[in-house]
Amino acid sequence: MNINTANAEELDKLLLGVGPDKAAKIIEYRQANGFFDTPEALSNVKGIGAATVEKNRERIQL
Structure with missing residues (x-):
């Protein structure tokens, strides 16, 4: 998922360990x-640490 264009709902659903509050902060x-x-x-x-980035590395696109 492209984290530069995704909306908060998409970020919440597709990134592990990211709920609605963290998605809004993104x-x-x-x-x-x-x-x-x-x-x-x-x-x-x-609220987003290196561990969250690592577990989502395969899901993150730019």
Whole structure:
């Protein structure tokens, strides 16, 4: 899934360990800071850690 274009509902459903609150934070971060340039950049979102990025690496597209 492209984390730069997915909406909060899609992020919530498709990313493991990401519920509606974290999905909303991903959207807020993206709106404030622009597109993610690497999967690891997702860990800049409060509440998303390196472990969440790793378990979703196969699901993350840019």
